[in-house]
Amino acid sequence: MKKPLAAAAGLVSGIFALGLAEMIAGLVTPSAAPIIALGDVVVDHVPAGLKSFAISTFGTHDKLALLTVAYLIAALLSALAGLLAVQDRAGSPARAGRAGTWLVLALGALAAFAAATRPEASALAALPSLVGAAAGMYVLQVLAGLVREFAAAHPEPTARPEPAEQPGLAEQPDLARQSDPARQQLAGRRTALGLGAVLAVGVITGAVGNWLGARLRGAQESRAAIKLPSPADAAPDLPAGVEVGVEGMEPFITPNADFYRIDTALSVPLLRAEDWSLRIHGLVDREITLTWAELIAADLVERDLTLMCVSNEVGGDLTGTARWLGLPLGPLLQRAGISAEADMVLSKSSDGWTASTPLEVLTDGRDCLLAIGMNGQPLPLEHGFPVRMVVPGLYGYVSATKWVVDLEVTRFDRAEAYWSTRGWSQRGPVKTSSRIDVPANGADLAAGTVAVAGIAWAQHRGIQAVEVRIDEGPWQSATLGAEASVDTWRQWYLSWNAPAGSHRIQVRATDGDGAVQVEDVAPPAPDGATGWDSIEVSVA
Numbered sequence: 107m108k109k110p111l112a113a114a115a116g117l118v119s120g121i122f123a124l125g126l127a128e129m130i131a132g133l134v135t136p137s138a139a140p141i142i143a144l145g146d147v148v149v150d151h152v153p154a155g156l157k158s159f160a161i162s163t164f165g166t167h168d169k170l171a172l173l174t175v176a177y178l179i180a181a182l183l184s185a186l187a188g189l190l191a192v193q194d195r196a197g198s199p200a201r202a203g204r205a206g207t208w209l210v211l212a213l214g215a216l217a218a219f220a221a222a223t224r225p226e227a228s229a230l231a232a233l234p235s236l237v238g239a240a241a242g243m244y245v246l247q248v249l250a251g252l253v254r255e256f257a258a259a260h261p262e263p264t265a266r267p268e269p270a271e272q273p274g275l276a277e278q279p280d281l282a283r284q285s286d287p288a289r290q291q292l293a294g295r296r297t298a299l300g301l302g303a304v305l306a307v308g309v310i311t312g313a314v315g316n317w318l319g320a321r322l323r324g325a326q327e328s329r330a331a332i333k334l335p336s337p338a339d340a341a342p343d344l345p346a347g348v349e350v351g352v353e354g355m356e357p358f359i360t361p362n363a364d365f366y367r368i369d370t371a372l373s374v375p376l377l378r379a380e381d382w383s384l385r386i387h388g389l390v391d392r393e394i395t396l397t398w399a400e401l402i403a404a405d406l407v408e409r410d411l412t413l414m415c416v417s418n419e420v421g422g423d424l425t426g427t428a429r430w431l432g433l434p435l436g437p438l439l440q441r442a443g444i445s446a447e448a449d450m451v452l453s454k455s456s457d458g459w460t461a462s463t464p465l466e467v468l469t470d471g472r473d474c475l476l477a478i479g480m481n482g483q484p485l486p487l488e489h490g491f492p493v494r495m496v497v498p499g500l501y502g503y504v505s506a507t508k509w510v511v512d513l514e515v516t517r518f519d520r521a522e523a524y525w526s527t528r529g530w531s532q533r534g535p536v537k538t539s540s541r542i543d544v545p546a547n548g549a550d551l552a553a554g555t556v557a558v559a560g561i562a563w564a565q566h567r568g569i570q571a572v573e574v575r576i577d578e579g580p581w582q583s584a585t586l587g588a589e590a591s592v593d594t595w596r597q598w599y600l601s602w603n604a605p606a607g608s609h610r611i612q613v614r615a616t617d618g619d620g621a622v623q624v625e626d627v628a629p630p631a632p633d634g635a636t637g638w639d640s641i642e643v644s645v646a
């Protein structure tokens with residue numbers, strides 16, 4: 107009984123470890139699931155001949171065949187780990203079963219290595235396998251303990267001479283089986299319970315992981331199949347000189363991969379464009395349901411817009427500019443017929459996050475978009491695929507709803523959005539601000555000409571002037587980069603003849619309305635940080 111039980115303990119621990127790893131992978135990055143990662147490595151390294159043999163033999167089921175083999179191997183290795191884990195080490199009880207847990211660790215490390223070295227690996231790619239292996243080692247030890255206990259309660263009869271064939275002997279109490287039946291029953295129950303519980307958890311986590319993985323692949327495939335339409339109204343060409351050409355400055359248009367990401371989603375909502383629709387309802391004359399097919403066939407506009415997070419500290423980097431492709435929101439809302447009493451649109455994402463955007467902003471003619479494209483690509487999954495809002499002039503938390511599926515036309519005194527119920531302001535116009543990007547804070551510089559440069563922003567009001575001062579001296583006008591539009595950030599620079607010593611450099615912007623950036627220091631909560639960005643440098 108001991109060996110089959112040991113194998114079962116190993117198998118069940120393996121299912122548990124893999125199930126857990128697959129669930130973590132499903133949440134973090136599905137291609138990092140241990141079996142998938144190892145399978146990918148095999149596929150990449152298998153000789154071409156064998157690959158075409160597999161494809162011609164199994165056809166489109168070649169991946170299924172590979173995965174089946176992989177899971178069978180995993181099952182065998184798990185059973186082996188179980189057998190090793192209950193093995194007694196004569197003379198060294200402390201080391202009993204070590205080989206089993208080492209095997210689990212080795213397999214986990216191998217899978218972690220495979221996942222982490224994939225070309226598309228994320229920083230967390232090794233996590234699923236490592237956590238799975240650690241949990242598997244622990245569970246295997248516990249189960250092996252139970253199996254040992256069970257075995258101790260049911261000692262194997264030593265060399266019994268075929269008892270069944272000698273009538274009468276069967277009723278004789280077997281000398282080797284003198285264990286107390288209560289103890290046997292308890293050990294049996296505990297072992298069964300342990301195996302069952304671990305199996306159940308493994309099956310459930312594995313199922314959840316597979317479900318998540320399938321949804322992610324669904325979203326990725328949906329995104330990959332999209333061909334963005336050309337805009338009916340293209341973004342104006344960027345004027346020459348939007349970039350001031352100072353080394354160390356960020357590009358004017360932020361690449362998608364570098365775009366900051368802020369949201370409350372523990373795991374990215376996974377939608378398929380084909381399944382998406384947007385419901386517009388509330389204080390409207392007629393409800394509208396917009397489908398993906400309608401959206402992608404509509405006249406879309408393309409605009410360069412700068413997004414800004416309210417949590418951005420003075421000098422912070424929670425901002426980015428992209429070329430967005432989308433449907434103007436104002437006209438869409440007008441089509442639904444907005445009731446006179448309405449003053450707000452509560453937008454909601456597929457995972458229930460909400461933002462409250464003033465109707466006046468959405469309908470004053472500025473480029474508020476229901477965006478599907480970001481820098482020529484369908485929205486990345488983490489930036490709101492398939493559809494998000496972008497509203498120039500407001501912080502993201504009251505306007506930039508990603509994975510948007512619902513717009514309720516309502517009133518500020520009737521509904522409150524996610525962050526407003528957590529102490530942040532109901533309205534969030536972007537505050538006029540500026541930032542020093544070059545030189546870096548704390549830089550050691552050589553005396554002479556130094557380029558001081560950065561960005562300034564006041565979306566939808568524009569930037570009129572940026573001033574810099576050194577060591578509380580007079581404010582000097584910085585040279586502004588060309589203005590792409592009032593809705594984007596603006597680069598600036600100042601050529602400074604730096605004398606030796608330590609210096610403090612400060613910056614302040616003036617927006618298109620003539621308002622100067624607020625000097626008083628305020629934290630981000632409840633409606634955006636204020637204060638002048640400053641850096642210290644030493645010049646030798």
Ligand SMILES: Nc1nc2c(c(=O)[nH]1)N[C@H]1C(S)=C(S)[C@@H](COP(=O)(O)O)O[C@H]1N2
Binds near residue numbers: 369415459503507508
């Ligand atoms: N669904 C959803 N949309 C959201 C958020 C969120 O938590 N959930 N965060 C908002 C905030 S606070 C900001 S600053 C922007 C950030 O957009 P990005 O991640 O594409 O840069 O998204 C906004 N849209």
Ligand SMILES: [Mo]
Binds near residue numbers: 414415416501503
């Ligand atoms: Mo934000």
